[in-house]
Amino acid sequence: MTEPEMTGTETTGTELHVLVLGGTQFVGRHIVEALLAAGHRVSVLTRGRTLDELPETVERLKGDRDEGQAGLTALSGRTWDACVDVSGYTPRQVRASAERLRDSVQRYVFISTGSVYAEQHRHPIREDDPLLPAAAEDLTEVTGETYGPLKVTCERIVEEVYGERATILRPQIVAGPYDPTGRYTSWIDRVAAGGAFLAPGDGTDFVQVIDARDLAHFTVTVLEEDVPGIFNLAGPRLSWREFLDTAREATGADARPVWVDAATLEAQDVGWRELPVWLPADSEQGGLMDMDNGRARAAGLTLRDPLTTARETRGWSAGTxxxxxxxxxxxxEVLAAQEEQ
Structure with a gap:
C-alpha cells in the first residue's frame, strides 16, 4: 500500500541552511528542489562540469573532493545546519568533506546504496544485515565490483567522524524524471513504443524502485527532524506483470509483453546489461528487489503510487x-528464438 502523494510544499516553519555536495543531477537535483519547496536555503558544491538547471536562489560553490582538502577551500569559514552528500563515491572524497565539515554542520546525511549488502539473495534485506568487506581507503576506481565496497568504506568514515550526527540512506534503484542511467526509464519507453516486446521471466519476479522525489522528501524529513540512523529507501514491490501493466496504463500504449524464460535468455546471451532492473527473485541478487523499508516508513518515508512514477517519468523521457x-x-532475434521452441 502506498501513502498519499507528497506535494513537496510542506514547511516546518524553521528555515535550515543546507549544503548539498553535488546537486545538479537527478537525485541531488530532486533533493535541492525539495529543500527549496520546503522553505529552506541551499548551497551546492560541484565541480561545475555538468548542466546546471537549478533555480538562481541556490548558492553555487565550486570545489573538487578528488583534490582532498585543497579542493574544498570554498567551504572555509562557512557553517550550515546540515550537509547532504549525494556525490561521495570514494573514501578519498568522503574523508575530505567529512573532516572539513566536522565543525561546520550539525548533521551529515550520506546517500549510500543498497549495493553495500553482502548477502543480496536474502528476502527481505534489512538494515542490520551483513555488509560487503570494506574497500581500502586509497582505492579510487569505481567499477561494478568496487562500487558496493567503496560505499561501505564511505559509510564508515561518516559514522566515525559524526557518530550520532550521521544519517545513512541506502536507496535501491532510483527512478523518475532526470534519471541519467535510463534503467527504469527504458522499460517505460519500450512499453510506450507499443507492439510485442520482450518481457523477462514469467511475470512472477519482482521490481522494486524508489522514486527520486520520495527519496528527496525523506531527506528533507531527516534534516527537519534531525533523524540519525541507517535507512533502506525502497519503493512499492510489484511483480513484473504488475509493473508492465502499470507501464501500459501510464503510457496508454497498445503493447503486448512476450514472456521469455531465464533459460532462453541465458541461451541467447541476454542478461542484466540488456535488461536493466530485472533480477530473478531466486538469483544471487534477487533480494535487492525485496528491500525492507519499514524503518524508513516509521521515520516518515512516504511513497507515491507507481502509476504516478511511470506516468511522470514518461512525461519527461518523451522529450529527452x-x-x-x-x-x-x-x-x-530473441523473440524469434522463443517462438521456435
Whole structure:
C-alpha cells in the first residue's frame, strides 16, 4: 500500500541552511528542489562540469573532493545546519568533506546504496544485515565490483567522524524524471513504443524502485527532524506483470509483453546489461528487489503510487534522448528464438 502523494510544499516553519555536495543531477537535483519547496536555503558544491538547471536562489560553490582538502577551500569559514552528500563515491572524497565539515554542520546525511549488502539473495534485506568487506581507503576506481565496497568504506568514515550526527540512506534503484542511467526509464519507453516486446521471466519476479522525489522528501524529513540512523529507501514491490501493466496504463500504449524464460535468455546471451532492473527473485541478487523499508516508513518515508512514477517519468523521457539497452533488432532475434521452441 502506498501513502498519499507528497506535494513537496510542506514547511516546518524553521528555515535550515543546507549544503548539498553535488546537486545538479537527478537525485541531488530532486533533493535541492525539495529543500527549496520546503522553505529552506541551499548551497551546492560541484565541480561545475555538468548542466546546471537549478533555480538562481541556490548558492553555487565550486570545489573538487578528488583534490582532498585543497579542493574544498570554498567551504572555509562557512557553517550550515546540515550537509547532504549525494556525490561521495570514494573514501578519498568522503574523508575530505567529512573532516572539513566536522565543525561546520550539525548533521551529515550520506546517500549510500543498497549495493553495500553482502548477502543480496536474502528476502527481505534489512538494515542490520551483513555488509560487503570494506574497500581500502586509497582505492579510487569505481567499477561494478568496487562500487558496493567503496560505499561501505564511505559509510564508515561518516559514522566515525559524526557518530550520532550521521544519517545513512541506502536507496535501491532510483527512478523518475532526470534519471541519467535510463534503467527504469527504458522499460517505460519500450512499453510506450507499443507492439510485442520482450518481457523477462514469467511475470512472477519482482521490481522494486524508489522514486527520486520520495527519496528527496525523506531527506528533507531527516534534516527537519534531525533523524540519525541507517535507512533502506525502497519503493512499492510489484511483480513484473504488475509493473508492465502499470507501464501500459501510464503510457496508454497498445503493447503486448512476450514472456521469455531465464533459460532462453541465458541461451541467447541476454542478461542484466540488456535488461536493466530485472533480477530473478531466486538469483544471487534477487533480494535487492525485496528491500525492507519499514524503518524508513516509521521515520516518515512516504511513497507515491507507481502509476504516478511511470506516468511522470514518461512525461519527461518523451522529450529527452535516452540510452538504449536492448536494440529492437536484438529483441526481435530473441523473440524469434522463443517462438521456435
Amino acid at each position: 534522448p535516452q540510452k538504449t539497452f536492448l536494440t529492437r533488432e536484438r529483441e526481435a
